[in-house]
Amino acid sequence: MKGFLLIAIVVAAFAAVPLVVHSNVTLNFLVVALLIALAGQGWNVLGGYGGQYSFGHAAFFGTGAYVTAVLQMRYGVNAWIGFAAGIAAGSAVGAIVGTLAFRAGLRSSYFALVTLAFAEVLRILASVAPITGAGVGMLIKLDLRAQSFQFQSRALFYLVILALVAVALVTAQMLERSRFGAWLIAVRENEDAAMALGVDAFSIKLGAMVLSAAITAAAGGFYAQYFLFVDAGIAYGTWISIEALLTPVIGGVGTVFGPLVGALAAKSLGEGAKLVTGDVPGLDLMIYGAMLVLVIRFVPHGIVGAFADVSDRIKRRVLAARAPAREAVHG
């Protein structure tokens, strides 16, 4: 219950931001940070809780983005329905990649490479297929009405992405409290031991992959509606695979708030550097690199993980201090 309460407080605090902040630049920054946090939370379900490090979450992000865009522009489907279909399609891609990779028993770096390969294949297909607009990409027609999933005000976009992030946070929290989540963590910690205890490792990993893909696909669909443009390099580019992976790593893998904290930290630093140095291309990536090195060196469990480690250490010290007292009583 404590976890859900904390989520409610955090989400409420974020929801209050547009009441105070009216700057479009700030709101835009927060929308993008939350978008990355959402994609990262998707990665976190599979990578953080399940220990399956994907390097190709662009496959799901891109599918979410393209399906949302293509259904609207080519088939005249309502944007919200397109968005839902994008999530479904992203999940389906997750199911296919997951079935193939996990059936083949791929683990660790092999799994990472295969997911990367899938994302790259999709990127190449999308850059030549006429239905996606091939190399030109696809513009979504401006239609600033809520029923078209477009909003006049940034604040409304912000609240929509915040709602999506809230759902993802609740999902992660439920994962931590459920049998599915416990089994997923068991698979991460030791797959053989988990199987010996009755855990169907394949199904658990596949389920996590589908859930993970759905969350990241939602981020992709939102991206399409927010920027009204999709091309192969954006949708299926490695940039999003990297961001989806880095934010939880920086914030804390396998924690509820890790991706959100990581996304805010990474984006703040990236934007901060841009302010100082101007728009030097690739600078944000260099900053990510440097940040990753620092995180791995000094806070290997991420920012949220570091706090948990400290509180654990304090708890243990308290327990240790209490233990001799108890023995004295028994003696």
Add this chain to the structure above:
Amino acid sequence: MVEPLLSVEGISHRFGGLLAVDAASLWAPAGSITSLIGPNGAGKTTLFAVISGFLKPTAGRVRYGGEDVTGEPPHRLARRGMARTFQITKPFAGLSVRDNILIGAHLRHPARADALAVAETVARDVGLGELLDRPAHTMTAAARKRLELARALATEPKLLLLDEVLAGLNPSEIREVVPVIRALAGRGLAVVMIEHVMQAVMSLSAHVFVLAEGRIIAEGSPAHVTADPAVVEAYLGHGAAAKVGAHDVH
């Protein structure tokens, strides 16, 4: 005669050119402790891996609860009530003792609260009650062995395969764990244990199977098999039985 809970019929397992297990048969009835002993490299752990579904046998059948379960995956066998421990302990290192046991308890108890209650009871049964909040990676070897046992028990098994749970424990730790294992058989479980600690094998087991070079070379009561010359030779080398016998005469 009623079929024993577990019966292994003519299991062979080949790793490339090495025939690790060669037409081995054994059985284990409910409510009783059966030991599988044999020199290092005899194929005991391989046989366990076949029984518990981690390896598919090259030949032979595993029957459990009257059904042929040969080649079923480990998680399905666990659901049928088969639990095993690992010789090289495999704790969920990043989790607490409580959460480790919780994973096992979840098999029969989907709700977290129920599973936690079961986990705590099991932990107390095997003497881990004081360590519930300890991270598994900080535990001693002896405590890890108990954790293996606790996790397996939390799945509420009918058949328990123990792979050297006493190895590496000191005599006083062994004296603590032995009654725990005995009590399990008393509760009606079929226990099969691979064990090198002969003192425990002698005092616990109703029936002993001896595996050497992949083959079952002897079986019977503990006293019977330890007196068998073939067993003595398997452990001590060719001609050893005669020497030991001669020594006894003098």
